[in-house]
Amino acid sequence: MSVERTLWENDAMGLAALVQSGALSPLELADAAIARAEATRGEINAIAEPLYDAARERAKTIDRTLPLAGVPFAIKDLGIAIQGIATHGGSRVPPFVPDFNSVLTERYLAAGLNPIVTSTTPEYGLRLMTESAAFGITRSPWNTGHTTGGSSGGASALVSAGVVPVAHASDGGGSIRVPSACTGLVGLKTSRGRVPLSPLVSESWYGFVVDHAVTRSVRDSALLLDLTHGPDPLAPYAARPPQSAFVAAAAREPGKLNLAVYTRSPLGLPISAETMDALDKAVAIVREGGHRVEEIDLPMIDRTFMATFAMCVASAVAGSLRMEKARNGRSVTGDVERATRLLGRFGELMSGGETYTLLERLHAASRQLIAATARYDAVLMPIIAHPPLACGAMSPKGIDDIIETALDKLHLTRLLRIPGFFSQLLDKSLWFTPWPAIQNVSGQPSIALPVHVTDAGLPLGVQAAGRPGGEETLLSLAAQMETISGWLKRRALLRVPQ
Template sequence: MLSPTEYDQLDGLGMATLVASGQLTAAELCAAAIARAEAVNPRINAIILKLFEQAQQRATSDLPAGPFGGVPFLLKDFGAQYAGVPHTGGSQALRHFVPTEDAELVRRWQAAGVNILGKTNTPEFALLAVTEPALYGPCRNPWSLGHTPGGSSGGAAAAVAAGITPLAGAGDGGGSIRIPAACCGLFGLKPSRGRVPTGPEQGEKWQGAAVEHVLTRSVRDSAAMLDATQGPDVGAPYFLPQPERPYLEEVGRPPGRLRLGFTLAHPLGRPLHPECATAVREAASLLESLGHDVEEVPLPFDGRAVATAFLMLYFGETGASIVSLAKVLGRPARPADVEPTTWLLGLLGRTYSAADFAAARHTWNEHARRMGLFHEKYDLLLTPTLATPPVRIGELQPKPFEQKLLKVVNTFGLGGVIRRSGLVEKLAEQNLEKTPYTQLANLTGQPAMSVPLHWTADGLPCGVQFIARLGAEDVLFRLAGQLEQAQPWFSKRPSLAS
């Protein structure tokens, strides 16, 4: 029988190696994961749909002998459709929706050998940087139960940080892999646009801004899973050059002498939390000690322009999601079908014109060119992942007067009035001021990672972000492997995981 301590000391590849050699069985791993879930999930609310019986059955059958053969795994309840299993997207409107086929990425994860134990908590339609859906209730950070694990892949991050599974599926449309990684002390890489498939139903998600991958404790698990899933599927609109060698091999390779520019400037001109500034400065010092060239640089992008372009995407895609609910509901969606904030975002999406959306879309290309120029001099941009450590549960929820305003606006369809008042931009900016660094890579399509190199005086994780040129995941994995060896974080665990 695998003890909890022994289970916690293994990453995914370590588990798979023991299964392949006959030292462990998939059933033993499954039992250990379920035991851990039963012990900690009631306190963190990370898993909202248990598939334990199915997992136990699969563990005793022939799972694919992939790189993660027999390894327990969790799916985010958004994007990663799993045939025959409810897929709610954190919304009561979809609580009865059951897809009939797997997403292509889910097929590839299963081909890699993982054993799916359940689905994880996410905000409605994966819209927020905190995970507090009305349907399932808030997910809590294993490092401090009063704080958020981030979003929108908060349930995935909380589950991995709590030691339920060594890795879990996640998605990133504005930082939703990197933000939870930073909040929960994990490694989180957002791949380049087009690196992993989005089929079979969609050629791209969120106009190409959203990409799916995994959250992990070890760098090598992330690399090996990207090896297993990368490459276009049928009808893919984007084609990137194949990597020179497997990403897993990059993790142990010397990164060479890299040129890094770091910035402490807040993209929206707000104060940066001292702990986040310390995290970047400490990372810069560590990088210099490893032989890299590091210098402070001005912010190489227009933070307000990026925020404005992202909000246009945010409003438009939320509006489209609400319209598409008619396919499931058999009627047009109503305000009561979704959360008030979601409905308001959808109303706003309908108040902007196609010309407005196209003009904002041009900003994406402008910033891709800006970053291209930046990377002519620097290999990587180093920033805080977040502008503040994890916030407390409920801190970003609408205040009572805002809730009343939302009710009036949604009841009378006053999206245009609210738009013209400027209130929405104010509220949106207040939320983006906590997470202003992550949206850039979604709009430009670049790969980016959050690395857990700092913990606050209160013991909360505080990640740093590295952004590379398009298609340069290999550079990120080489550096991440070096950082992991120089300043290990795998054994740094929340007390809840013990």
Template sequence: MKDYEKYDAVALAELVRTGEVTPAELVDAAIDRAESINPKINAIVTPTYDMAREYAERPPQGPLRGVPFLVKDLNHVAGVPTSMGSRLFQDYVPDHDGHVVMRFKNAGLNIIGKTNTPEVGLAATTESVALGACRNPWSTDHTPGGSSGGAAASVASGIVPVAHATDGGGSIRIPASCCGLVGLKPSRGRTPLGPDVGEGWGGMSTGNVVSRTVRDSAALLDTIQGPMPGDPYGGPSDSDSFLTRLNDHPGTLRIAIDCRAFTGHDTHPECLDAVQKVASALAQMGHLIDEQALPLDHEEWGVAVGSVIFANVAHTVLARCTTLGIEPSLDYLERNTLRSVEIGQQLSATNYVKAIQRMHQLSREMATFMENWDVILSPTLVCPPVKIGWLDPNDDPDVYGARFGGYWGFTNLYNATGQPAISLPLHRTTDGLPVGVQFAARYGEEVTLLQLGAQLESELPWPLIAQLE
């Protein structure tokens, strides 16, 4: 198929619907592009090309019938290994699909493989010992972000128009920022995580996609939203399609700006420039803009979020170690993961309950703040994409921790509160690296973010495909 990479998922589905191309032609185009590009970026770690070609012969009559797709290697596809980016899970092959994968398949998406992710999804870059470094298509010396780095690299390079991603502390929005993509983290409970877990990281984790266009993020959310029976969170309910409402005007929005990183590090000038440029455009569009200080005790809720993450990582790793009859060690784990397990083991049940209660209190504090504001605007990251190896999860833990705070510092608040947040690719550095800008809305108001994203996509269009050397 000519110019396959220039189409988004909605456009490809329309070509299939009208008979201009077949699902078999689409999957062949995607596989050809993957075989050409993936050796340069290491985005796809488990190809499923034979399975995809077979699926293309009889795809379901869903709204995205025949569109090539990739699943992050933290989630289950029946009969396909789930490595979790770790040597500890390298031989694990699930016998069932995750609920969100079932919905992707029912929509007609054709899974051509699984994408690179850091060990147990813990890092904000994608360079594990088990799977190797994934590279940013815009500059292969730089990280694509994490933990959905393989997903973002595959979409930015045009292998697929959209790919599955998850977000427990920023893992949809961070790679979207690094790779020049749209990355929407839905509200807590909007999309299912079962059947293997009811919640991820104490309710902080959720799933969706990264995409090149806003309408693809809207269309994909339509296909997967809503709880499954027995899910612990009912989630917000939207009977109307996000895609059909996408081009409705969101009205005059009250937008608060806060560019102070939660980690206390100085925000990079390029990221500040990105926010100021976007704020000016928003004001010209008629929205009301003002700088505000979010009412947060950063240290207190940071400790709470860390406790929840460490405890959940410890549980995941120790359960696998018990199955294998081994102890957690550097023979199977990276240094940052092992340290997280050790911290998690030291936490008491009362520590965990205290952390969850603090997160719930934070949600109420932010809900009160949002009574006066429709949207919060900030950078997505503290700095532009860093070079591969600069944030190495096998580095000295103290060095890693210090560098981490200078890179990541805006995203995890909205995981803790459950609010929806989106990163949009609205800026480029002087070296041409993507820089994302983040918007957060009230719980359940993804439509506001998508409509605002569509406005900005029209006013400040972004490059869609990275041209690898």
């Protein structure tokens, strides 16, 4: 069996065991991952910056006793610093080249991971499809005519294509879970404060954004979290510590859990039969595992909640563009994409007092949500309302394109203050992904579960959201579901190595 085939077949823990035993060297793995990255690059377009030379040099000195020694890895091109490596954020704005590593980067390297590339993202992570003017369209290894989701779509493409077994990802409105749902992966959105973002930032998007990974296996997600979580002196807060190692939680039976299922769209929009099939499959799996499940409603999660979230994101984008202006010494509005420019202008229309009020409303709804679901160990709900979309499906066309162009060229952003106009824009932005932002606002953990493949051969995952700080329960439940369902054996069949 070739090293590339071994890379394609194994998860990160399996590869590390081969390195630790001496069956494979870190350099062999790096070379295989680089070869596979290049072989699939033209078809999936998931690489922002190749790091090949540095990866080969690092492989020569990696300590084989490290927990993930020599495992090839990808780091997202957004919100994390790698010393000397350009961070584009999926944008045509001149990149930021840090002279330091993020704490998370240091923890990855200390675990023995070997970054071979940075992965693509939409501009500033603002779209849940990985398509940008700077880097083009990132495509699914399952079917290159379809999206990987976003914003960690490059990460999910690389993992599902077998280039790397795990990849760094981040999630501010579903950006770990949506790509996982679209590409058949496990994607854990961690509790707020679980993994530090320092020293690059203290928090991002008012605390909505968290960092972790997309992985093939539950145990990989658990081990990687063990190796990267925990407080940092520069981080303003931290999630409560786990009772035991996360990898131990993934290895033990969850016991009999009290679960709920939420089936409604917060926007009141249609949900596809395929999404409901996926949710039904998840319910069937957990019932087979011996758990109790009941259907619930979450009335505090409604159109107002989603609109408030979107307005806070617009405010954050406006602030980010101001910071980019300061970094570059000039306005960057001409460099960014039209949609980013419009969102930033809309955010500028909100006063500080209005933004504070919006955040307080979200916090109040979050408290109601956490109280209403406190008796459940986890709540199952969809991630995507439809199977993975065709590439380009979310780009404005026809009259929508004309309207967006007019809003931009004529500086008519104030029209978005009209409730009916904004409501239409909200639907067009979030009709595919109305659920994931819930946990970004509440700070709860949630894990994407690759339970289903459609008749057309496209993955369609759902999520289980836990109590704040409840990653251990989610990992234990997910590992049991992985065993029952057999999803770990599924692979995208793009350029299967010999």
